Amino acid sequence: MNPTLNADLHCHSVVSDGTLTPEELALRAKSQGVQLWALTDHDEIGGQARAAAAAAACGLDYLTGVEISVTFLHQTVHIVGLGFDANNAALAEGLQQTRGGRAQRAQEMADDLARVGIKGCFEGALQYAGNPNLISRTHFARYLVETGICKDTYEVFRKYLTEGKPGFVEHRWAHLKDAVRWITQAGGLAVIAHPARYKFSANEEMALFTEFIGHGGQGVEVVTGSHSAAESVTYAATALEFGLAASRGSDFHSPTESRTELGALPVLPGELTPVWALLEDRITRAPRAASTRA
Known part of the structure; x- marks a missing residue:
């Protein structure tokens, strides 16, 4: 499948901490040239039916999505799930437990x-x-x-709100193995989100990737709204080193707050395997207009 596809597989709606509805996001993604979209609200899949319906209505291919917070080596790490069954009971129950507290x-x-x-x-x-x-x-x-x-x-x-500053309160999220298991057992693919954001040493990052893969994780975000061009090059190499599929997503939250617009990221490097190539059977295809002849 085309690595240059304008896929945006990381964004948030009012169902978690975005400012737009799933319907507004679908229309915005379409207007920005996105060809494959996923709504990935934090620890919540309650907006998936709305997002899928909105994507179909505006002619946008869709993958189910979620972003799960996990605690790894005393840091919060985000795991994106793509292409899962949004009606999976075990996934829904696990996310409900994660939201607790x-x-x-x-x-x-x-x-x-x-x-x-x-x-x-x-x-x-x-x-x-x-x-x-x-x-x-x-x-x-x-x-x-x-x-x-x-x-x-x-x-x-x-x-404020960050470690060592007023308002910061640590919260223990799900375990890495649980998040990956919830996603994969629901038929989806687990992805390490924006890895450059984490403050791990080289050995700690190696431990994260090794454990993630050991639990069944298959992807890593390479091109994201959180990565510089140099960081995207670094994690493209990481994807190749570990045999991981590469994902792409803006991490869009709001028109006034987000650094990167939906669909505005560079394409994935051509030597990488895009995550959507592994999820072709899980993509909900938008109805295509019938071709006409003059």
């Missing part, structure tokens, strides 16, 4: 921010959470921007 964590974050004089953050962040069960740092960041504490979300994460 977010509200308590959010309250602790708000309490910590209150200690440095920023009050009302829990209630404020909740206004931005389309799904209260998935209240996250992103929702806190939007509140801090809206109230003038910070000028944009990038400033928020420089000053």
Whole structure:
């Protein structure tokens, strides 16, 4: 399958921490030239039916998607799942367990921010959470921007909500093996998301990839909104070294917040195997207009 396909297999809607609905995202992806799309909300597949229907309505091929938070070596790592059965009960149950504890964590974050004089953050962040069960740092960041504490979300994460800064509360997510198992047993393919974002040593990153593959993981994001050109080259080499398929996704959250627009990424390097080549039978093909002759 064509490695130059304009596939965008990583983005978020209001079902998790994006600002657009699944329907709005489908239309935006189509207008930006995306040919294959996946909605990958955090720890939640509740928007999949809407996304698939919207993609079909606007003539966009679709893969089911999700982004699962896991804890690995005391860091949060994200695993994207693609092409799974969105009605799989074990996957849904696992994600529900992963979402547990977010509200308590959010309250602790708000309490910590209150200690440095920023009050009302829990209630404020909740206004931005389309799904209260998935209240996250992103929702806190939007509140801090809206109230003038910070000028944009990038400033928020420089000053707050990250390790060693006010508002940071560690949360223990799913185990790596569980996330990969939920995805693969539901018929999908597991992908390590934006690997350059993690602060692992070379040995720790080797451990991540080795364990991921050992549990049945098959892909890695090479071209993403989080990677520089040099980092994409690095992880293209990593994909070849480990025999992993390569994925591509903008990690789009919002028209005003995201650094990368849907569908605006460079193509995958040609020597790589794209993840969609392994998922051809799981792609929901949009209806094609009938050809006509003059």
